[in-house]
Amino acid sequence: MTLKTRRLLFMAVCLVPGLAMFMLFKLYPTIQVFYKSFYLWTGIGDKPKFIGFKNFVDMFRDDAFLLSLRNTGFLMVIVPVFTLLIALVNASILTRTKLKERGLYRTLFFFPSILSFVVIAILWSFIYHPTLGFLNSGLELTGLGQYAMPWLGDSRTVLWALAVTMIWQAAGYYMVIYMAGIDGISPDLYEAASIDGATPMKQFIHITIPMLWEIIRITIIFSINGVLSISFVIVTIMTAGGPDRHSEVVMTYLYQQAFTNSNFGYAMAIGVFVFAFSVLLSLISNKLTERGSY
Template identity: 60%
Template sequence: MEKKQRSGFILFCIMPTLVIFSIFVVYPVSMVFYKSLFQSSGFGGNEIFVGFENFIYLFSDKTFLISLKNTGFLMLVVPVISLTLALIFASVLSFGQLREKAVYRTIFFFPSILSFVVIGILWSFIYHPNMGIVNDLLTFMGLEEFTMTWLGERSTVLWAIALVLVWQSTGYYMVMYLAGMDGVPKELYEAASIDGANSFVQFTKITIPMLWEIIRVTIIFSINGVLNISFVIVTVMTAGGPNNASEVALTYMYEQAFNNANFGYAMAIAVVVFSFSIILALISNRLTERDIQ
């Protein structure tokens, strides 16, 4: 009887959360999968059931394939660079003899609290071919031959956007690593120093293993974060140009839905992107999994 009462009480406590989650997450996601099977304008017009035709057409759509490739590039490159830098910066701030640690922590974390739209506008000016800091700095250093239209060249635009995403996210993950490093027992480092281990050995043999679970979490956060943030950054900075060179899957989905009134096709894109992100997260989780003895 007590077990039933306890189960009922737990169910009563979590029921409001389950209801809200179902309304605002489960139902919309289910409707995306359902609507992807129809041809629809999304504005109250007739819906025509087409089955998997939207998905079949997707993989013959050159623009979508370009956007998917660009999305995959950002989801692979940005986490590697940003998490590596975050780990290095966190290590320096945690173990380095710096009197201005609090100031550096604030400076590094500041980009993480800015609006994505503000970040996009700010970096658009930084990359501006005539007024931008990048080209002005290259000119000042006597490297005029390297100045270019950074957001207007197919060879540089995606790397330019990747740099913005790295700049925005590194400080956020650095703070997470700092919190983890503060919880590592100092006795471990003292014992390692007595045994003759240098700083690099301590970092690889103590710090990283002790932070491993946090690192795994940040990898998944970073992959999904890039997917969401890149939509805003690309929309503000390049709108997918030049010639779809910076188009990402979510900007193409938005274009199909609201510019072309092709909601069924847009929902099919959403399903593929959702599946793509889940697969990447599962792969990263599997690759970083380790046995705890």
């Protein structure tokens, strides 16, 4: 057996098991989702019935789905914008100022990112509790009791309350990414800007942001798609889609159609739409943030 053959055999032994697992548990189910989205199927054992694009047509006639799509769109805009802005500002402050407690602040801000989504949802459910929650109790103690309300039970505030929870969870993670990027910027640029009289704000706008732009572009895509995964857990535990579906998101509605209504064909059609929607948003974001496109 030649050396080249032994190398190929070694590579096959290393790659084939992982590739087989990927095809069995990732690729095949994904293909099945696209395939079964054109069928009426309860998922209980009955034979799927081909109905073409009916699931997709029904999707856009479904008021509950359209409401969940609107709520998801709101979170996919609000959460990334505030998350990345807070992360970028905190990263700049912690790297460009001489703080002895830099390590402490970095740990405190990053800590929410290592907590499970379930823990975060339960924690913030207690914070927003209408009678025992920290938020309303704090408002009462500071003389602002007139602003206390059932934050998760009011259709006007529930999405904002969920958005704050998601921002708190993710801001520290992106802050650490930005800090690593800022540490890679040459100090000579900031020194030259200081000599020319540039204020810290101007340095932030004209040096930090342009030098981090490629990293920012990547984190925009990550944060937009990340909303889909975290929103399912957060909404399921904190509000279960209430009040009156005003916090329902696409992923919770998909789960409800599949495992509550046994409408797996329709649920898979929603899954296909979510996939296409995510890809489209990523492409649009990537295009809009190209250098020279703004």
